[in-house]
Amino acid sequence: DGGITQSPKYLFRKEGQNVTLSCEQNLNHDAMYWYRQDPGQGLRLIYYSQIVNDFQKGDIAEGYSVSREKKESFPLTVTSAQKNPTAFYLCASSIDGAGNTIYFGEGSWLTVV
Amino acid sequence: GNSVTQMEGPVTLSEEAFLTINCTYTATGYPSLFWYVQYPGEGLQLLLKATKADDKGSNKGFEATYRKETTSFHLEKGSVQVSDSAVYFCALSRSNYQLIWGAGTKLIIKP
Secondary structure (H helix, E strand, O other), X not given: OOOEEEEOOEXXXXXXXXXXXXXXXXXXXXXXXXXXXXXXXXXXXXXEEEEOOEEEEOOOOOOEEEOOXXXXXXXXXXXXXXXXXXXXXXXXXXXXXXXXXXXXXXXXXXXXX | OOEEEEOOOOEEEEOOOOEEEOEEEEOOOOOEEEEEEEXXXXXXXXXXXEOOOOOEEEEOOEEEEOEOOOOEOOEEEOOOOHHHOEEEEXXXXXXXXXXXXXXXXXXXXXX
16 A cells, blocks of 8 residues: 555654654655644654655754655654653654645654653 | 633523524634534534635534624524534634644433
């Protein structure tokens, strides 16, 4: 089945540690995104990538890093510099950035303990 | 600047009631408008969209009409079911890199 796979679903991190969230898509989409969702709030864009080997900061990029070495993969690293990392993280993709429908993965819950 | 305003939730209805979730926007030009739905513990799914004024998006019994004169894109359903309980997000875009999201409206349907 085509879609977006995020892993892990649940992740616990100790303070001071970096963690990486995986996102893989087999939809042959050029554009990929990472969003953060906090309880009772809308989505905020962390990073996006229009094409392989290229990515841009979104509204809340501080404390996060990404890479786009392959078209199908867009991992997100939550670094120790992110002061409040506990949240629900959503990966998404679209054919391109021209206003086409965005498809989402099922999300990853990150909790700092 | 661009913005999206949704009615605050939670909205609580009985099964088979009529649903309206209000969404208004501010934007220059002609953005595309979307409704996404998020079921508990899951990612978002596109529910419907409209790309130009007077377009009506529809899916699974839900409808929304792109009203440029009132800058609105209200979500409606004639008869809700318990399975419609979810959080609904209104959003606008001119490109995917400029998606503007509403805060979401939680819908609770009681049997």
